[in-house]
Amino acid sequence: MKLSKLFLVALGSVSVLVSCTNDDNPAVDSNTNETNTYEKGVFILNEGSSGQGSVSFLGNDLSKFTQDVYGAVNPGDLFGQYVQSMFFDGDYAYIIAGGSNKINVVNRKTFKLVAKIESGLxxxxxxxxxxxxxxxxxxxxxxxxxxxxxxxxxxxxxxxxxxxxxxxxxxxxxxxxxxxxxxxxxxxxxxxxxxxxxxxxxxxxxxxxxxxxxxVGEGADTMEVNNGILYVLKSSYGNPSEIVKVDLLDSSMTNVVFPESLNDAKNLDIYENKIYYTVDTSVYAMDLTASSASTTAILSYTSSSAYGKMYGFAVNNGRIFIADGGDFTANSKAYVYSLNGTLQKQVAVGVGPNGFYFNN
The missing domain is CATH 2.40.10.480 (Thrombin, subunit H)
Structure with a gap:
C-alpha cells in the first residue's frame, strides 16, 4: 500500500512460517489445454483494499492477458492484503503483501506457489x-x-x-x-x-x-541508479520538486529544481538515457544530463483514481506503463503507451493497481 494512505488503515499481523509445495509444474489453462507461462511480459500488481490483492499479466506482444494470475494458478489460496511490491531471484518471484505481513514465493515462469514467508515481518x-x-x-x-x-x-x-x-x-x-x-x-x-x-x-x-x-533534503519519493549515480526525486509538500543526483563514489551532488508547474512530481524512472517523471496524470521526460526539467508532457490521460493521479508507473521495453488506482473498491485499469505518447493497450486489472514488474 502506498504510504500516502497507509496510516488510514489498521493492518493485521501474521506470525506463522508456512512451507508450501515445491511443485513447479506449469499450470494448464482448462479452456485451451495449453501450458501457461509468464516469461515474456509484465506483472501488474493490484494492491486491493480490504480484500485480497492480485497480480495481472500482460505479454510483451500486448495480446496475452490474464487478470488474476495467482488465482488462476493457485485456486483457493489466500494471496494477502495490500500487495505492495515484487522482486525476483533466479527462477522465483517474491510478492510482498504488506497488509498480511507475508511474502508469497512463486515460480516466476508458472506462478505456481512455492512457499510463504510469514514470520519476522x-x-x-x-x-x-x-x-x-x-x-x-x-x-x-x-x-x-x-x-x-x-x-x-x-x-x-x-x-x-x-x-x-x-x-x-x-x-x-x-x-x-x-x-x-x-x-x-x-x-x-x-x-x-x-x-x-x-x-x-x-x-x-x-x-x-x-x-x-x-x-538530500525532505520528501524523497522514488530512486534509481544509473552508471554509479543515484537519482532521487524529491517532492516535499509546499516546496518545489527536484531531482538530486548523487555520485556514489565521492558523494558529490547536483540538483535539478523543477518549476512551479511541476510541483508534486512523482514516479522517477530511467530508460535509455532519459529520466521520466509524472505530475498528476501527465508524463514528462528529460535527458540524464539536462540541467532543467521539461515542462512539455509526453502524454496526459483522464484518471478515475481517488487521488486524481496515476498510482503506478514504469518505462521499459520501449513503452510507458501507467496504472490508475481507481476508487479502491472496484477493478481499475492499466494503460500502455509508446514513448511518444500513443496509446497501445488498455486492460482491466484488479483493485488498486500500483506497480509493474518485468519478467523478460
Whole structure:
C-alpha cells in the first residue's frame, strides 16, 4: 500500500512460517489445454483494499492477458492484503503483501506457489536480493501524522534479512527511522525515508550496520541508479520538486529544481538515457544530463483514481506503463503507451493497481 494512505488503515499481523509445495509444474489453462507461462511480459500488481490483492499479466506482444494470475494458478489460496511490491531471484518471484505481513514465493515462469514467508515481518514494503539473501524494508509502525513532534517518522523500522534457501528471516537491521524503498548498488543498500526526513539511509549488508547517510533534503519519493549515480526525486509538500543526483563514489551532488508547474512530481524512472517523471496524470521526460526539467508532457490521460493521479508507473521495453488506482473498491485499469505518447493497450486489472514488474 502506498504510504500516502497507509496510516488510514489498521493492518493485521501474521506470525506463522508456512512451507508450501515445491511443485513447479506449469499450470494448464482448462479452456485451451495449453501450458501457461509468464516469461515474456509484465506483472501488474493490484494492491486491493480490504480484500485480497492480485497480480495481472500482460505479454510483451500486448495480446496475452490474464487478470488474476495467482488465482488462476493457485485456486483457493489466500494471496494477502495490500500487495505492495515484487522482486525476483533466479527462477522465483517474491510478492510482498504488506497488509498480511507475508511474502508469497512463486515460480516466476508458472506462478505456481512455492512457499510463504510469514514470520519476522511487520508491514513489509520493498525488497532486493544479494548473495542468496533478500533485504526487505519493514515499515513496522507509522508516524503520528497529527503530531508535529512525530512528523519525521518512527525509530522502529527495520530491514529483514531473509535466507532464501530456507525462506526465513534470519536477522534484522534497525533503521532508527522510517524506511520505504530500497535499492542495491555496488554492494550497498540505499533506503529512502519519506516525509520530513532529509536522508537516504545507507546499509552495509556485509556488516548489517548503517553507514553515513546521504542528506538530500525532505520528501524523497522514488530512486534509481544509473552508471554509479543515484537519482532521487524529491517532492516535499509546499516546496518545489527536484531531482538530486548523487555520485556514489565521492558523494558529490547536483540538483535539478523543477518549476512551479511541476510541483508534486512523482514516479522517477530511467530508460535509455532519459529520466521520466509524472505530475498528476501527465508524463514528462528529460535527458540524464539536462540541467532543467521539461515542462512539455509526453502524454496526459483522464484518471478515475481517488487521488486524481496515476498510482503506478514504469518505462521499459520501449513503452510507458501507467496504472490508475481507481476508487479502491472496484477493478481499475492499466494503460500502455509508446514513448511518444500513443496509446497501445488498455486492460482491466484488479483493485488498486500500483506497480509493474518485468519478467523478460
Amino acid at each position: 511487520a508491514k513489509p514494503r520493498y525488497g532486493v536480493v544479494k548473495d542468496g539473501k533478500a533485504y526487505v524494508v519493514n515499515a513496522n509502525t507509522y508516524p503520528n501524522f497529527g503530531d508535529p513532534a512525530d512528523a519525521i517518522g518512527n525509530t522502529d523500522d527495520y530491514v529483514a534479512v531473509i535466507n532464501l534457501a530456507t525462506n526465513s528471516v534470519e536477522s534484522t537491521i534497525p533503521l532508527n527511522n522510517t524506511g520505504n524503498r530500497i535499492i542495491l548498488e555496488n554492494g550497498k543498500l540505499y533506503v529512502s525515508e519519506p516525509y520530513k526526513s532529509t536522508k537516504i539511509l545507507v546499509v552495509n549488508p556485509a556488516t548489517n550496520l548503517l553507514e553515513t547517510p546521504i542528506v
